[in-house]
Amino acid sequence: MKAKLFDYVDRDNFMFNLSGLTKLVCFICMTCSVMFSYDVRYILFVMALSVVIFKVSGLQFKQIKLMTIYVVIFLLINFLLTYLFSPGYGTELYGTAHEIFRFTARYTVTWEQLLYQVTKITKYASVVPLGMIFLLTTNPSEFAASLNRVGVSYKGAYALSLTLRYFPDMIRDYQNIALAQQSRGLDLSRREKVRVRVKNSMNICIPLIFSTLDRIELISNAMDLRGFGKHKKRTWYGARPVRRGDWMALAFGTLILAGSLYLTFFVNGSRFWNPFI
Known part of the structure; x- marks a missing residue:
């Protein structure tokens, strides 16, 4: 991997x-x-x-x-x-x-x-x-459990855990969108001028932003359906x-x-x- x-x-x-x-x-x-x-x-x-x-x-x-x-x-x-x-x-x-x-x-x-x-x-x-x-x-799940065990609110700890989990996904989405745009003729190589490359990069950033918002909404709905935040304490499956x-x-x-x-x-x-x- x-x-x-x-x-x-x-x-x-x-x-x-x-x-x-x-x-x-x-x-x-x-x-x-x-x-x-x-x-x-x-x-x-x-x-x-x-x-x-x-x-x-x-x-x-x-x-x-x-x-x-x-x-x-x-x-x-x-x-x-x-x-x-x-x-x-x-x-x-x-x-x-x-x-x-x-x-x-x-x-x-x-x-x-x-x-x-x-x-x-x-x-x-x-x-x-x-x-x-x-x-x-x-x-990341164990990291959140560790923060919670030293006194950090489990809501804040879980939010940080989700952030760390999202970095690899965001990089993967960026690469997939970049490959899809290049297959459509978008040039991101050094052969283009810097101004053109910046403009072409916006064609990647905008879909990335919308995919990020969709992911946030999906995770928020899933957490709400599972009653996240209802109680003051919670247990952690990833704790060692x-x-x-x-x-x-x-x-x-x-x-x-x-x-x-x-x-x-x-x-x-x-x-x-x-x-x-």
Whole structure:
């Protein structure tokens, strides 16, 4: 089966066999450990762990290739804009200034500013793989059950589950409509001008919007007929019990978070690692 963006494909390995609640708690713990700390050494350690977890889960890079491209573009833009609007924030943060070179009197490149921006970039780059691993290894129904078990309203949890389920369907519908329009002579290749390609793309988007509205109405009617929302609580068919492997994973996630807190309060004395003092 060809894997697509946000398309859940069940596999039999350690990551897929974990409970959705376990993966949610571990994702929150590892994300908080990265977001709370500004120690680039620990953030790189968590990033390396996320790569290892990705390999263990058996996922394929092509499943996250498109998202990776968007994230890289976002990180580059963020890096440039941070320096453009706050070129001296690193020196204010660390209290020293070790100049590398300068463009103008305002735009001076220092090791402090470079460390701050690299740390900031690695924080984002560490969290995104963790989120992708969580989404691609968790059944949407089980994900909704996990959210409900940690206190989220089951209506909101179910709405998010439907959203995740709809992404692969929407991509599949787009591809089918695009193939149907191309068989009728619609040219979407690079041989056409950009203006013409944008105009031709509208011939795909409009049918996609109407098919989406039809799907929404169909699902809404089905949920109403089954009495969805009548009671304050509900049971979940997709929920999994917590087993031995789940307890091991929970202990691992808690240890990662505890390591970040220990490094912050007892080793560095603050959220920031300052090698310039």
